Amino acid sequence: MIKTVIMAGGRGTRISSVASDIPKPMIPICGKPVLQHEIECLREQGFTDILLTVGHLCDAIINYFGDGSKFGVKIDYFVEKEPLGNAGALFRIKDRLTDDFLLLNADALFHIDFDRFVRYHKEKRGLVTLFTHPNSHPYDSGLIVCDDDRAVTGWLLKEDVRPPYYKNRVNAGLHVMNKRALDVTIDTPKVDLDRQILKPLAGTGKMFAYDSPEYVKDMGTPDRYYAVSRDFASGLIEAKNLRRKQKAIFLDRDGTINKYVGFLTDAGQFELIDGVSEAIKAINASGYLAVVVTNQPVIARGEVTIEELNGIHNKMETLLGNDGAYLDAIYYCPHHPHKGYAGERPEYKIECDCRKPKPGMLLKAAADLNVDLSASWMIGDGDNDVLAGQAAGCKTVKLENGLDLYGAVKQILGEG
Numbered sequence: 001m002i003k004t005v006i007m008a009g010g011r012g013t014r015i016s017s018v019a020s021d022i023p024k025p026m027i028p029i030c031g032k033p034v035l036q037h038e039i040e041c042l043r044e045q046g047f048t049d050i051l052l053t054v055g056h057l058c059d060a061i062i063n064y065f066g067d068g069s070k071f072g073v074k075i076d077y078f079v080e081k082e083p084l085g086n087a088g089a090l091f092r093i094k095d096r097l098t099d100d101f102l103l104l105n106a107d108a109l110f111h112i113d114f115d116r117f118v119r120y121h122k123e124k125r126g127l128v129t130l131f132t133h134p135n136s137h138p139y140d141s142g143l144i145v146c147d148d149d150r151a152v153t154g155w156l157l158k159e160d161v162r163p164p165y166y167k168n169r170v171n172a173g174l175h176v177m178n179k180r181a182l183d184v185t186i187d188t189p190k191v192d193l194d195r196q197i198l199k200p201l202a203g204t205g206k207m208f209a210y211d212s213p214e215y216v217k218d219m220g221t222p223d224r225y226y227a228v229s230r231d232f233a234s235g236l237i238e239a240k241n242l243r244r245k246q247k248a249i250f251l252d253r254d255g256t257i258n259k260y261v262g263f264l265t266d267a268g269q270f271e272l273i274d275g276v277s278e279a280i281k282a283i284n285a286s287g288y289l290a291v292v293v294t295n296q297p298v299i300a301r302g303e304v305t306i307e308e309l310n311g312i313h314n315k316m317e318t319l320l321g322n323d324g325a326y327l328d329a330i331y332y333c334p335h336h337p338h339k340g341y342a343g344e345r346p347e348y349k350i351e352c353d354c355r356k357p358k359p360g361m362l363l364k365a366a367a368d369l370n371v372d373l374s375a376s377w378m379i380g381d382g383d384n385d386v387l388a389g390q391a392a393g394c395k396t397v398k399l400e401n402g403l404d405l406y407g408a409v410k411q412i413l414g415e416g
Contacts, residue, residue, distance in 0.1 A: 002118065002176075003098045004047050005090070008035060008106035009055030009080055023057040025106035026064065027225070030232050033064065034219060035106050037232075039071055042102075045114050048073040051096060052106075053089040055080035085190030087197055094182050103175040109228045110174065110216040113242045120210045121176035126151075127206040128181050128198060131174035133216060134317070134326035136284065141170040142194065144209050145202075152207040155199040165267065165314040168321045169209065172216040181206075213289055213328035213369065215240040236287050245372040248328075249283050249412065250362055250389065252380030253294035256405055257316065260381075265303045267315045275406035277323035282409050288376075289328040289369060293361040293388070299334035300348035301341050306334070329369065331361040356380075357387035362394065379408050 008025040025035035039050065050073050054061050058079055068075030078093050090103075100121065102114065112131070121129035130152065132144050143166055145154030155171075156162045171194070186196055201207040215237045219225045231237050240246070254260050257280075259271045283290040298304040304312075313330055320326060333354040339346075354360030366373050378389025381399040389396035397408045 001046060001049055002100050002102060003096075004042055004050045004102040004104065005093070005097070006035070006038065006050060006052050006104045006106050007086055007089070008052045008061060009058070009086075009089070023054075023060055024220070026060055027219070029109060029219070029229055034109055035061070035065070036071065037109055038104065038106065039065070039068070039073055039075075041111050042114065043072045047102065047114055049098075050074065051076045051078065051093060053078045053080065053093070055083065083190060085188075085192050087193035088189075088191040090182055090193075090197075091186075091191070094179055097179045100176060100178050103177050105173040105218075107220050108173055108216055108218045109232060109237060110172075110214070111238045111241045112174070112212065112214040112216065116242060117174070117210055117212075118176055121208075124150075124208040126208045127178045128201055129176040129208050129210050130198070131172045131216065132169045132209040132211050133172050133213060134168040134321075134328065135170045135217075136281075136321070136324045136326055138166070138168040138170055138318075138321040138326070143167070144169045144171050146209050150209045150211065151205050152202045152209055155194070155202045157194065157199070163314075165311065165318040167310075167314050168317040168326050169211065173218065174216060176210075211329075212242065213240065213246075214242055239287055242370050244370070245375070246289055246370055247287070247375040248289040248291050248365065248369070248371045248377075249409065250365070250376065250378040250394065251280075251290065251292050251405070252356075252378075252382065252385045253292055253316075255381035256379060256385075256399060257292070263298050263301075263303060264312065265298055265308075267308075267312045270312055270315050270319075272316075272319050273404065275404055277320055277325045279404075279406040279409040280320060280325040280327070281323070282406075282413060284326060286413050289371065290326070291365050291369070292327055292330040292332075293356070293365065293378075294330075294332050295356050295384070296332045296334055297336035297355075299332075300336035300345055302343035302345050309334075329365060331365055333361060356384040357391065359388050359392035362388060362392035366392070377412055379405060379412075 026033040054077055065075055078089050080089055143156040144152055147153050217228050219228045257276050259273055261269050280290050334348050335350055335352040335355050337351050339349050373393040376394045378385055378394045379397045386396045386398050
């Protein structure tokens, strides 16, 4: 079993109004320190070899957790005598690490499938795998840019200039690392994990993103602390673990999320329908996954490249993110069976299983995200959307007679 390193030395200055006399990892969520919730999640999945790096008010952590035996795990400690930054301790404990190890922050609440995360890391054979997800505030979060193989090609920190539109893919602060990633020379007394170790790996082909809709939320500010507490009490956090069956609301794109303009071929044509952001925010808060499934024959027709389609979707994600909403996944079908268009791309001119009314995109999402289709919904403005949903075994809603996405989502959530 690989070792888990949890960085638990933060001072928690942003959350001092909640608790200023205890270290941040000891702040209680529904009666237990946040660090205990993390350890219990790891223990449930067999990750029991834990090393805590501690500093500020460390005695409170050491006295509470001891050697870990009370919690069913084995805990060792590294005590920072002087501040080393959020990653300096890694170089001091390198000889105590397994070749691959989990690296987690102690100020986040999460419940994820760690086996799945580690397996993905080993399949990619990189030095680092980042756990990435969409969130409700990408505009002030660090963004991860990837290629089609999810190799990280760019890392936009909060202070970096970013493009006007971008994919809502945020670094969640959970990592699988190979200790060879520490074979670098850093001569500053404090080491910043993101800026000095991870960001330099972008574009090298040695760092990958593991995209997941599972729950990970930093509780480093009072507002986020209270939000996390509510989510834990509701059962939402544990329910989002991909080891458990998920439920999804599948969404058509054109005419459902954005105003219908015929064949949309340029990001400048993309405009959200009124009320869509509020509808998707309601899905996000409900425990359902929000998943777009869209036919895009413009690819096969040669009118839009994959890169241009990604640009359109980046605009969609940016506009939604500006309103505090996010999509858990986007699936598109690039195929179109009818031939004879000038500039068409023959490799996409095929009969496929993913073009609605066939259910292929929904079935792929269900396999990727462990979705219970019988507990899920398909919403769209066309008969093909309804037929695809029915073929996949979902319940369906067609947007017609004045019903919009916001109204449809409210109907679904009202039914429980």
